[in-house]
Structures are given as structure tokens and as C-alpha cells.
Amino acid sequence: MITVREATPAATRPGAPGRVRTVICWVTIASCLPYLVLKVFWLFGNSVGAADAQGAAELLDVRHLVGDVVTAGMELFAIALVLALTYPWGRLLPAWLVAGPIWLASGLLAPIALGLPLGLAAQAFVGGSAVPADNGLLGWVYVLVYGGFAVQAVGLLAAFLGHARERWPEVFRMRMTHLSGTASRHRLRTMIAATIAAGYAAIMVAWSVTAPDWGGPAGFETVAQKTALLATGLLVLAGAISVPALLRRRGDRRVVGPFTLAWLGTSVAVTAGPTHIALSNNGSISLILVTVSLCATLSGLLLAHTMIRALPAAPRETERRT
Template identity: 45%
Template sequence: MPVARRRLVVCAATVLACLPYLALKIAWLAGSSVGIRSGAAGAGMHDERYVVGNLITVGMELVAIGLLLALTFPWGRRVPGWLLVVPVWVAAGLLAPIALGLPVGLVLQALAGGVPSSGDDGLEAWVYAVVYGGFVLQAVGVLTAFGWHARERWPDWARARRLRSSPATVVAIGVVVGFGLLHLVWALAGDAAAAPEGFETVAQRTYLAATGVLVLAAALAGPAAIAWVGTAVTVLAGPTQLLLAHEGHVGAVVPVAAVLASIGGLWLVRTLLVSRRVT
């Protein structure tokens, strides 16, 4: 298949993967109860927290579709590099743990028995298949499209390896390694290790393990592309866990670890970009 056609296929497939989630969020904003199992959960969708969250995620999906088009068609080369790199980096941080953890988690959950989600939020089981299945496809599609775009536009950076470590970078690597190992401990021990709330099932704990692996990749991997995805996961994992905390309750470990890891991850991003400009 010619390269241009392959890129069109990936773009079209990924845009289609965005549409079910986008349609579901718009339906909830319009007052629909589709996919909502209980009346209490349906009423909760009108709470300010959920309305704002749904509006934000609709906006994120629309941005994702715009990114895919810019990364696929020639006019995207005229878009300033940072305007593509930053949102793709954020998307990588949010979606890569799902793309890595969900397939493995579902297999392990099937072996262990039970359901992948705790089921206490009033949503139908098919909602998770639509949402998280779409996230996996979006992660693969967006990162694939960006990889092709980056190799053409910034070939030297794509082949680059991390810069020589400074004392501050060594400290940042130590912090990030600790954060990655903490996620692996959370995946195994759960509440006994003060893990974030809401990660109770085997599949959910596999997500924590996948996050830990990607965080470790940020600190230990050589190729810039792998480290780039890993730093995004490192910076965003903690804040995401705080935002999604069950009823807003978090222990002391999670916010402290989130702040330290985000600072360390941002420093590692600096080591990747300090001598290169994305134009």
C-alpha cells in the first residue's frame, strides 16, 4: 500500500474511533441517559463537575480529530511545530497507559474472573468497551500519524538519544524511577500501599502497572521517542489520578508523589528539548 494511502487509512480509522466516545459525551450533555444504569448516576450527570468534565473531554476529542488531519495532510506542515507536539505529547501521556494496559488487563481479568470495572458508577458494561476500546485505537492512530510526520519533519530529533546527564538530571531520573516503581507496588498491593482509590479490579491494577512501566521508560530508555512518551506519562499520571480520585478523596502519598514526579518528568523533557527546536 502506498505511503499516502496508508496514512489516509490510519487517519480515517482513528477519526472513526473518536466518534462513539464523542457521541456518548454529547448525548450526556444533551440530557440523555444512554449507557447509564441507575437513576442516581443519571442525575449525577447534571452535576457541575460532570458537565464541565464532559465539555472538556468533547473538546479534547475535537482537538484529536484536528491533530489527525494536520498530521496526515500536507497543510499540516505549515502548522507551527509546537502546536502539534504539545497536544500529541499530552495525548500520549493520557492514552499510552490505556493502550498498553487494557489488552493485558482484560486477559488477566478473564483468567482471574470478575469484571474489569468496579461497577459502582452506574454505567453499563458496554460503555467501558466503547470508551476504552476507542482510547486504545486513538492512542495507536495518533502516535502512528505523529511518528510519520515527525520522521519527515524533524528527522535528526527522531534519531536522537538523550543528552548527557547533569547532576540535576540524575536526581530527576531517581525521582522518576521511584515513581515508576511505586506504581508497580500499587498494582500489586493496592490499598495496602496507599494506592490511588478506584483501582480495585485486576484490569484496573494492570493499568497502574502499565503506567509504572512507561514511567520507568522515561528514565531508563535510550531512544528519544520512547523517552518522550514516557515523560508525558510521568508528568500527567499523578495529576490525572488526583482529578479522577473517587469522590475527591486521596491520601497523602498520591499528591506528594504526583508533584515530585511531574517536576522530575518536566526536567527530563527539558533534557530532550534543550538543544533542539521544533519548528
């Protein structure tokens, strides 16, 4: 049986990261800066990027200013995280302090990374603007913000991949038959959670056509925006399928593929609903959206617990600092 444990001792650890990893790190950091600069302007009362007086007033209201503080803090944390994932000192951090934030970041950024190119392609096919009308912001703000998010998604994932290969190399060699049977004790709970997550995925696909009708998140008006909902649904569905597959432990294929889909799907299931509520246009939130989001978040947490327990030994159980 393969056991997941911390990798090489300090004496054999690599020194400075290679050139590719260093470039990925600093490109990711650079992609955070435009968003941070915008947030600083808005927090200090400058309405740069507003399309009209109403948009400027909305940017500077209390709801948006509180959101600016939170999201600016998240961007600063993303910068610290990519540095930890790139440089050797990050290997000394507890596993949960690295894996937990990158898992949440995956849920926030994966729908953008997948939905943005698909959405722009779909919008180009049907015609029209990808930016919603009368939204109060100039078009370049969307390009700057969501383009930066897409780069961050790719950069953080690449940085975590390099970090994980050094810290938990056994996971990348692990086969399905090596997985632990401990999680099988929760098979019924897992199947219920997977069914709920699959239902949420179906609702997201439906909302990608009807939103904001049928109780969907407000503000999703263009084809490009709705494609992000479709991407969310597809990622959650992948997780709902992959976690039970880890429980079955069938076949001799490598674990890394199904585990990656389970990782992405569970993180999106947990974060998508709260994100849609927090960012709802004009604070317009339906009871259906709240209910569906709560169910999805709970199911995602249960599936994530099963995903971790399916490993022979969870990183948090075998971590040792040197």
C-alpha cells in the same frame, strides 16, 4: 554533526497523503466519535449508559458535567491534531503546536494502549468482570470508551510517526554519538529527576497490587484496572532509564529507540498523576496521591527538558516556515 531542522522546501513537499495514512487518520477520527456522542448526551441531560438512578444522578452532577466539557474539548482537539499530522497543511504549523499536544496525548493514552490488552488478559486469567461493581455505568460504556482510547493511541502515534519522518528525517538517522553535549551540564539535575521518576514508577507498581489502599487512586478495583497502573509504572521507568542514556551518548546505535521510550516515559510521568486526581472516584483524593503526583509531574518535566536539549538542535530552534 547532524542538525534537526525542517525537512524539504515547499517545492518538493509531497501532496496528498498516501492511502494508508489517510485510512489511519479517518479510523482515528471515527474512534473519537462515540465518546463525543456520549458527552453530548450527558451535557444535554440524557443519562444514557447509566446502570441505575444513582449512576444517572452522578453523571449529571456539576463535577461530571465540567469534566464532560473538558474531555469533549480534548477529543475535538485530537481530531484536529490527527488531521494536521496527516495532511500537508500541518507541516506549516509551528513545531511546538504539533509536538507539544502529541506528547501530552502520548502520556494520556499510552497507559491505556499498553494496559488495556494486558489487563483484559490478566482479568481473563483470574476470572471475574473487568468492570468494577456498583460503578453506576453499564459495561458497554467501558468497552466503547476505552476501546476508542486504545485506537486513538495507536492512530495518533502512527500519524505522528509519518509526520515526523517527513518533517525531521534526521532524527530517524541519528546515532547516539551525534547527540548534543549541551544537556550534560544538567547531569546532576537529570539524575535526581530520574531517581524521583523511578520512585514514582515503583509506587505505581505497588499501587497496581494494593490500590486504592496505601494512598493509591480511588476506584481501581478490578485486575484489569490495576494493570493500567502497572503499565503506567513500566512506562515511567522506561523514561527514567532512557533520558540518562541519551545524556551518556554511548554506542553507535540509533537514537530513535531510546528517544521514543524517553518521549513516552516523560509524558506519562507528567500526565498520570493529574489524571488520577481529576478522575478520582467520587472525588476521593489522598494527600499521598497529591504529593506523589506533584513530584512525578515535576520530574517528568525536567526529564523532558533534558530529552529535548539532548538533540543537536531542538525543533523549536531550527523551525522555518515556508
